[in-house]
Amino acid sequence: MSRIHNVISKQENTAVFPLVCADHCAHLLNINFSEVARDGEKLAYVLTYGYRLYGYDMVLVFSDPYVEAQSLGCPVRLEPFPCLLGPKSDKRLDRTGEIIRAAEILKNTLDVPLFVSIKGPFSLASFLFGIGDFLKMLVRNDKEARYAIEQTTEFQKTYIERLLSLKVNIFIGDPVASTSVISPEMFAKFAYTPLKVLITMVRDKGLLSGIHICGETRPILHILDTLGTDILSIEDITPETRTLKMGGVSTGTILYGDTNKISEEVKSALSEPNLIVSTSCDVPVDTSPENIKTIIRIAREISGN
Amino acid sequence: MVFEELKRAIIDMDDKMCKQLVNEAIKSRIAPLDILNKGLIPGIKEVGELFARKEYYVPEVLLASETFYTGFNIVKPLIKSQGNVKKTKVVIGVVEGDIHDIGKNIVRVLTEASGYEVVDLGKDIPTKKLIDIVAKEKPDILALSSLMTTTMMRMKEIINILENKKLRNKIKVIIGGAPVNEAFAKKIKADGYGKDAVAAVRLIERLTSE
Numbered sequence: 001m002s003r004i005h006n007v008i009s010k011q012e013n014t015a016v017f018p019l020v021c022a023d024h025c026a027h028l029l030n031i032n033f034s035e036v037a038r039d040g041e042k043l044a045y046v047l048t049y050g051y052r053l054y055g056y057d058m059v060l061v062f063s064d065p066y067v068e069a070q071s072l073g074c075p076v077r078l079e080p081f082p083c084l085l086g087p088k089s090d091k092r093l094d095r096t097g098e099i100i101r102a103a104e105i106l107k108n109t110l111d112v113p114l115f116v117s118i119k120g121p122f123s124l125a126s127f128l129f130g131i132g133d134f135l136k137m138l139v140r141n142d143k144e145a146r147y148a149i150e151q152t153t154e155f156q157k158t159y160i161e162r163l164l165s166l167k168v169n170i171f172i173g174d175p176v177a178s179t180s181v182i183s184p185e186m187f188a189k190f191a192y193t194p195l196k197v198l199i200t201m202v203r204d205k206g207l208l209s210g211i212h213i214c215g216e217t218r219p220i221l222h223i224l225d226t227l228g229t230d231i232l233s234i235e236d237i238t239p240e241t242r243t244l245k246m247g248g249v250s251t252g253t254i255l256y257g258d259t260n261k262i263s264e265e266v267k268s269a270l271s272e273p274n275l276i277v278s279t280s281c282d283v284p285v286d287t288s289p290e291n292i293k294t295i296i297r298i299a300r301e302i303s304g305n
Numbered sequence: 306m307v308f309e310e311l312k313r314a315i316i317d318m319d320d321k322m323c324k325q326l327v328n329e330a331i332k333s334r335i336a337p338l339d340i341l342n343k344g345l346i347p348g349i350k351e352v353g354e355l356f357a358r359k360e361y362y363v364p365e366v367l368l369a370s371e372t373f374y375t376g377f378n379i380v381k382p383l384i385k386s387q388g389n390v391k392k393t394k395v396v397i398g399v400v401e402g403d404i405h406d407i408g409k410n411i412v413r414v415l416t417e418a419s420g421y422e423v424v425d426l427g428k429d430i431p432t433k434k435l436i437d438i439v440a441k442e443k444p445d446i447l448a449l450s451s452l453m454t455t456t457m458m459r460m461k462e463i464i465n466i467l468e469n470k471k472l473r474n475k476i477k478v479i480i481g482g483a484p485v486n487e488a489f490a491k492k493i494k495a496d497g498y499g500k501d502a503v504a505a506v507r508l509i510e511r512l513t514s515e
Contacts, residue, residue, distance in 0.1 A: 023455060081455035083402050083429065132407050135364040136371075139318070180483065183362045215483055219359075251454055252489035281484055284454040 003057045003305065004113045004276070008208065008230050008244050013274055014303035015057040016296050017246070018254065019212075019233070019282040022063050023081065025050035027285045034078035037063045040101025044109075047102065051110060054292055059110060060171055061103050062117035062282070067095045069119070069127035072155065081285070087130040096159055103168050115210060116163050120174025121152040121194035128152070131176060138186055145190060153194040160201055169208035171233075172198060180215030187220045192227070199229050210246065214281045235280040237272060246276035254291050255284045262291060266298045307335065308344040311376065315348030316355070318368035320375045327376040337383035345380070349373040349418045356411075357503040363407055366502075370414040377417075393513045396444040398426030398435060400459035405452035408481060411502040412448060419506055421446075432459060436466050444476055446509055449495075451482040460485070461493040477512045481505055 006012040025046035026036045036042045043063055051059050064082035066074060073088040103116050119127075125148040126134040137145045160170060176182070177191035195211065202209040210231035211224060217234045224232055225241045233246040248269025253261050269277055277299040283292060307330050314323040323345075330340050352369040355361035361369070395416055399406050406428040417423045424442055426435060439447055447467075451457045460480050467473040477496040480489075490498035496512060499505030 081402050081453075084404055086404075131405065132367055132410070135407070136367050139364050139368055175483075179359075179362070181363045183359075186362070186364070250486065250488075251457075251484045252486050252492070255457075256489065256492045282454050284457065284484075286458065 002113045004208070007274060007276060010274055012305060014270065014277060014299060014305065015275075016277045016299040017056045017058045017060070018054075018249070018277075018279045018292050018295050019060065020050050020054065020056070020292065021060065021282045022046050023285045024283050024287060028053070028289065032079075033081060037078050037082065038095065038098060040098035041105065043098060043102035044105035047106060048110065051112065053289065054296060056296060057276070058113040058115060059106060060115050060117055061099060061106065061168075062171075062173075063095070063099065063102075065119060065123075065173065065175070066127065067099055067119075068124055068152075068155065068159065070094075071096055072124075072128055072152075074127055084127055087133070088128040096162075100162055100166070103163060103166055107166055107168055113169060113208065115169040115171040115208070117171045117173055117212075118156060118159060118163070118198075120172050120177055120191065120211075121149050121156055121198070122191035123174045123176040124152040124156065125149045126176045135176075135181070138182070138190060142189075149190055149194055153197060156194075156198055157201065160198055164202065164205045164207060167205075167207065169210070170198070170202045171210040171212060171231075172229075173212045175212075175214050178213050178215035178217060179219045184219040184223070188223060192223060195229075196227055199227050203228060212246075231276060233276075233278060237269060237275065244274055244276065245272065246278045247280050248272075248275065248277050249279050249295055251279060251281045251284060254279050254295065255287050257291065259294050262294045263298050266295055267302060270299065270302050307333075308339075308347070311340070311344030312348035312351060315345065315369050315372045315376075316351055318365065318372050320372045323372045323376045324379070327379045331379070331383070337380040340380050341377065341384060345373055345376045346418045346420075349414060353415050353503045353506070357501065363411070366411050367407065370411065373414060373418065392422075393446065393509075394422045394424065394442065394444040395446040395448055395509060396424045396426065396439060396442055397448040397450075398430045399428035399450045399452075400435075400456050400463070401429060401431050402459065403451050403453055403456040404428045405482075406450070408452070408502065409448075409450040412450070412481065412499070412505045415502050415506045416448075416509060419510070421509065432463055432466065435463060436470065436472075439467065439476065440470070440472060445513055447476050447478045448499075448505065448509070449478065449480050451480070451485065454484045457482065457484050457489070460495065464494055479505065479508055479512070 070076045071094040075085040212233035237247045479497045481499045
């Protein structure tokens with residue numbers, strides 16, 4: 001069994017995976033990000049490079065947050081970095097096939113737990129309408145908001161089915177569902193059930209799932225803990241949960257921290273008895289590889305693995 | 306009485322009621338400046354406090370901001386010449402490559418409601434354009450927002466360019482957004498970090514009173 005599996009089942013205490021994504025790996029290889037985002041083979045290539053360079057305990061297939069939104073008609077600019085340009089239009093560009101292609105290649109070439117990142121139905125619905133308009137809709141027209149979330153849940157169910165047929169694990173990012181944005185009541189009303197549906201699909205196939213929500217999550221942690229997911233990737237890892245947490249090093253520290261600061265945050269994180277040491281959000285593109293290596297080295301030294 | 310009702314309309318996110326009350330107040334010859342200072346501004350400030358206390362979240366603040374502007378846009382032309390605006394000028398915008406402007410919009414409304422002159426550049430502002438506007442507008446405060454790890458480094462780039470162009474010592478630069486924090490602000494030599502909209506306005510108040 002992998003270290004990630006062992007940490008989930010509490011046979012080991014610690015694993016490490018700073019949230020290294022395709023943009024950082026492409027940057028290291030001096031490959032234009034937009035090429036990677038449009039090509040599954042290139043995506044697999046840069047992620048393989050990142051894994052071999054750093055040797056962390058899992059790989060996350062994550063190109064950018066807008067893959068599904070673009071498939072549903074949102075205009076997206078990929079140069080120099082991904083940017084959602086507006087709400088849904090008639091022009092669809094499906095890149096899910098490229099993500100699946102990358103997952104397929106990595107599954108066949110790397111012997112490490114592979115997770116594919118998808119968007120939570122709540123956040124995906126917000127991209128389709130424009131985040132501001134969608135948030136207002138939650139108050140003014142909750143029927144329409146619910147309908148939109150039902151539609152994005154159905155879309156993600158189909159996407160997940162395709163991914164699960166490859167026997168890859170799933171990581172669901174739902175940033176707009178953070179309580180930095182919506183109330184715990186709104187999370188329970190709109191975001192919880194779609195996440196539960198998707199996680200149940202993953203569990204039923206005997207695969208692993210993770211949830212990533214950046215920003216404030218403390219007020220909803222008790223609800224997140226009932227989702228049945230295997231991993232909770234969150235900014236504040238101090239509250240106690242039954243679910244394995246992932247995090248501990250702030251984005252600012254990985255970007256600018258020196259060895260002492262990184263070491264301090266990793267040590268503090270490892271006061272948690274069971275943890276995947278990680279960054280609180282994805283690793284910024286031009287993060288020094290030395291800082292990423294430092295997180296991994298210190299986590300391994302302290303945990304003795 | 307009308308002032309309390311106006312305040313309530315904003316807290317309740319009731320655009321129609323706000324518009325009606327402002328128009329009635331104007332017809333009743335209540336000074337537009339009083340409508341703003343005693344009704345609309347206390348309303349949106351209370352919304353800011355509710356947000357700080359986690360009783361309101363972003364959806365409610367967005368709707369209440371719209372209600373505030375429903376009234377503000379009626380009285381603004383009537384009071385423009387009365388000198389209500391503080392002399393402090395704030396230029397605000399979301400950096401290039403980032404279209405997440407909700408936080409910036411909330412900071413804008415609370416800053417404007419606090420009486421500052423606000424020049425809102427919008428979102429996804431090309432760095433060169435932003436620098437040109439700063440050079441032209443000569444603001445006291447430049448407030449930058451970024452919500453993504455891919456765009457947060459633009460803030461450092463902007464500060465470096467301001468230094469190179471010898472504009473930096475004339476303005477205070479403050480930053481905000483999900484991936485940044487106080488330590489990041491220090492590292493890129495910004496003058497401050499606002500963890501939310503209320504904190505950002507307090508920061509502007511502190512920096513401009515120094």
